Amino acid sequence: MNHIQPEQELSHLGEKTNYEYQYNPNLLETFTNRHLDVDYFVKFNCPEFTSLCPITGQPDFATIYISYIPDQKLVESKSLKLYLFSYRNHGDFHENCIVTIMKDLIKEMDPKYIEVWGKFLPRGGISIDPYVNYGKPNTKWETFANKRLEQHDITLEKVDNR
Known part of the structure; x- marks a missing residue:
């Protein structure tokens, strides 16, 4: 994982895209x-996220929403795309994917606040929408995260796109 200074080149941007499948x-x-x-x-x-069920190996499809309030660093979008694509052949449960994505972004950026929400397409007649968030400890963002989690999904969502 690389922190890029403004005067440095971003290694993925502008180059031929080489996708990793793990x-x-x-x-x-x-x-x-x-x-x-x-x-x-x-x-x-990110409407084209895919991973694999760790039990059956069947593909899972989702839209992933990542929102954050940066502190010192921001994530470069092409590197994020390549990172999310690397889940393509990764076997894990929906919830674990979402929490891992958040933890990886926290480790890399150390944002003030971040939330990750996965809206997975149904398999077997049920969809799963895991949500996780984080606010930097001992700041107003920790309180904000707690309140936002308490309020998350408090109203029923009309599901007409899946």
């Missing part, structure tokens, strides 16, 4: 936040 957190790259004086959300919508 989970690899080392694909994540970051760059410096140039707006430390402002708190802001960055949101990624």
Whole structure:
């Protein structure tokens, strides 16, 4: 995992894309936040996430939503895409994928706040939508994360796209 200084080249951006087919957190790259004086959300919508069921080997498809408030670093989007693609042949339960994605991003960026929400397509007549969040300990973001988790999914969602 690499922290990129503004004057350095991003290793994935602009190069021919080489996809990895096994989970690899080392694909994540970051760059410096140039707006430390402002708190802001960055949101990624990843509608083509795939992984494998660890028991049956059947593919699981999801949209992954990643939102975070950066501190010193931001994740570079192409490296995030390659990282998420590395789950393609990775066998794990939906919940574990979502929590691992969040933990890997925390390790790489150390954001003020982050949340990851997976909206998996149904298999066997049931869909699973795991959600996890984190706020930096001993800051207002820890309180924010707790409140947001308490309020998460408090209203029923109309599921008409799956």
